[in-house]
Amino acid sequence: MRLLFSFLFLLSLMTVKAQNSDDKYPKSLKDVLLEIQDRYHVTIKFSDKQVEGKTVDYAQWRFRADVDETLNNVLKPLDMKVNKEKEGVYKLKEYEYYRWQPEDGWAELARLASKYHDKGSWEQRKAEIKPCLLEALKLSPMPPRPNSKPIFTSIRQFDGYTVQNMALEVLPGVYINGSLYRPTKVKGKIPLILSPDGHWYQQRYREDCQIRCATLARMGAMAFSYDLFAWGESMLQFDYEDHRKSLSMAVQTLDAIRLLDYFLTRKDVDPERVGISGGSGAGSHTVLVTAIDDRIKLSAPVVAISSYFYGGCPCESGLPIHLCAGGTDNVELAAFAAPRPQLLVSDGGDWTAHTPLHDFPYLQNIYSYYGAKNKVENVHLPDEKHDFGVNKRKALYDFVARNFKMDIGAVDEKKVTIEKENAMKVFGDKGEKLPANAMKGYDNLENYFKSLENAK
Known part of the structure; x- marks a missing residue:
């Protein structure tokens, strides 16, 4: 026992000896x-x-009386943080990088708003x-x-609407499915x-997604439900x-552009009544495509x-769109829609909880430049909470019906048939x-984009 104590004592001395300014007082993060x-x-x-392979320099010197300050001192240099789930x-x-404190986001939105004061200065900002x-x-x-045509499956008949699966080639060998x-x-x-x-379980095969699109069709519209990149059926070509x-x-944005290219060649599509609506990550996509x-x-x-959330997935913020023209955010990009009709649906359970306080009044101000x-x-x-539930869908139905002169009386979600995934x-x-x-x-996708860059 005495021998073991002596060994541990010597080991502690060696550890202390290794802690010095020459070596930056290092300790493993763990x-x-x-x-x-x-x-x-x-x-x-x-x-x-x-924590694997991560070391904290000057580790012991970062400790303070307050645990939150200590955690911040330790983790910030490593580009890490903690979320406080409850006390202790x-x-x-x-x-x-994409999630700010609400106050920081509001301050940034105010900074952006200071750059314009009327339609002319706002249009100049957009042009930048x-x-x-x-x-x-x-x-x-x-x-x-x-130079290829869409691929269609057979048409399936339901109560007041039909469904047909479709794939469109957007890049050589890259297909968008829906x-x-x-x-x-x-x-x-x-x-x-x-x-x-959006980023929800079961992708576009989800019950609420089928209900929304089928109901829009029963109201008189053509609704195309499609996958995000490497999501849903796109995972036949790319990994999750x-x-x-x-x-x-890049691919998701191009998907929407190519879909518009195709659909606007059809004789049954009204080019003056083209809309887009997605939730969560597809909501960010909605704003970007509209802009x-x-x-x-x-x-x-x-x-x-939200002015303090830039999109938690690289499909929303993985490329530097938010660094354009000295910095922008999703609310400023949403303002690009003015004076076109726009509906923001928000809730109390996510980063849209404060939409009515700052973000919506900002958008109203931009729309007022156009008298709209x-x-x-x-x-x-x-x-x-964060979903595309029934009340959110009802808000969408009402908004689309009023602006596109559709039949709100046709809204009856109980008349929608939920299909199995393989049918879609x-x-x-x-x-x-x-x-x-x-x-x-x-x-292969990366190499294709590199070839485009080299060809410029």
Whole structure:
């Protein structure tokens, strides 16, 4: 026992000896977090992968009397942080560049608003930002459009609407997949509503997604429900992990542009009644596409837009659009829609909780430059959470019906048939119908974009 004590004592001396300014007083992050737990009697949730290989310089010198200040001192140099789940319990997180404190976001929005005061100065601001958006997205110049036709499956008949799956080649061998909902009876030109899917379980096969698009079709519109990049059926070509890589943002934006290119050639689409509405990450997509493409005449981002949240997925913020023209944010980009009708649906359970206080009044002010303050609306649901639930869908139905002169009386979600996932796929249940030229793998996509850059 005495021998063991002597060994531990010598080991502690060696440890202390290694702690000096020449070596920057280093300690492993894991050991520092464990010491913080012991000293302040708190719990810090972390995985071995999060702390593996990470060292804190001047570790002991970063400790303060307050645990929150200590955690900030330790983690900030490593681009890490903690979320406080409750008193005494923290969870280790990577630095979230896209998530600001509300006060910081509001201050930034005020800074942006100080750059313009009327329609002329606002249009000048837009002219500075818009070309930069395409450049940041690697879409300037626009990649060549494949000379191919859409791929359709057979039409399925339901109560007041039909469904047909469709794939469109947006880059050589890269396909956007979705389901096209149309009214059973179509007379002349009808509205088109692009309906990108958000970051929710089961992608566009979800019940609430089918209900929304089918109901829009029963109201008299053509609704196209489509996958995000490396999401849903797109995972036949790319891995799920590829969705969280920066080029996902470029491909998703191009998807919407190519869809507009196609749909606006159809004789049954009214070019003056083209809308887009998505929730969560697809809400960010909705705002960006509307800012870039004037062919969109109505937009409805749902539980998405905030001056202090830039989008938590690289498909929303992975490319430097928010650095354009000295910096911008999603609310300023949403203002690009003015004076086109725009609906923001917000709730009390996510980063849209404060929309009525700062973000919506800002948008009303921009719309007032065009004498169209009433063209931007906000439906705020303070007791609801982050989803595309029934009340959010009802807000969308009402907004679209009023602005596109559609039949609100046709809204009856109980008349929608929920299909099984395999029925909604373009390329077969196991991808057996995927075209022979289909690109596979993120490396090939990256190489294609590099070839475009080299050709400039």
